[in-house]
Amino acid sequence: MLAGGTDLTVGLRHHLIAPKVVIDLKRINDIAAGIEITDGSLRISAKTTMAKLVRNALVQHHFPALVEAADVVGSPQIRNRATLIGNICNASPAADTVPVLCVYGASVIVYGKGGEREVAVVDFIQGNRKIDLQRGELVVAVKLPIPKTAYGAAFDRVTRRRGVDLATVNLCCGIGPSGRAVLALGAVSPRPLLLEDADGAFSNIDAAAAERMAGLDGLVGQAAPISDVRASADYRRAMLKVLAERTLAHAQDRLQEWGQNV
């Protein structure tokens, strides 16, 4: 399947894949294009590029953290080609939109001979470059449930250099009215790592700083990143804490703004 081709053509050029047939999804008229609200969810077509996503008013309003992630993918040229669903299906551990989709509880709509099935993004990605897709199936859309109650989420990442680079670590933090945060971590394990601050020790704004830091240590300490060309495991662990604190503060601001708008 070729959507924007920004990952696929790299694989073809490096002879990592040698398909007999390449199907350009953009030419399949039965795949509806666009972004629309259906049954309380935002449905984003497999044809939607990062550039279109970032400019869409519905996405900006309901899912600001997704805009933050899509807006750092590659360069303007890449974002004009790269699709959201290509980013999911490529299943790179460093994919920027995937942690955000996991926090927002997004699912993919898979179409095949047997009809449609819906799979949560967190389950759809099974490992490094491994997805829950059978022969004869393709992903036609991604569905994001629109939060019914106040919700705040924020995304951030660390890269080796400014400009075009893949994430050394990336992270999305979401927080609902219960005040308990959910974190999704990228580039620290083959699959996205979804962690919940179940006892609220990290996300309780009224708690003493030491208690919050201990909660944060306990939470991101569950990640076991590796050392590779982009960073050492120690650096990744240190940066996860920075990103978690930063995105939590941003998500809490958004949670409060949401309350003011309703």
Ligand SMILES: Cc1cc2nc3c(=O)[nH]c(=O)nc-3n(C[C@H](O)[C@H](O)[C@H](O)COP(=O)(O)OP(=O)(O)OC[C@H]3O[C@@H](n4cnc5c(N)ncnc54)[C@H](O)[C@@H]3O)c2cc1C
């Ligand atoms: C210079 C450069 C910079 C980049 N920077 C970033 C970055 O900062 N952050 C980041 O996350 N990524 C980055 N990427 C990776 C890439 O741009 C993204 O992963 C992009 O979203 C992939 O989308 P695409 O439409 O181009 O996918 P394609 O290359 O068309 O497809 C990717 C894979 O998904 C499969 N696929 C696509 N659509 C479907 C479908 N509907 N159903 C089933 N399978 C499908 C394809 O068969 C292929 O295996 C970068 C790439 C380049 C070349």
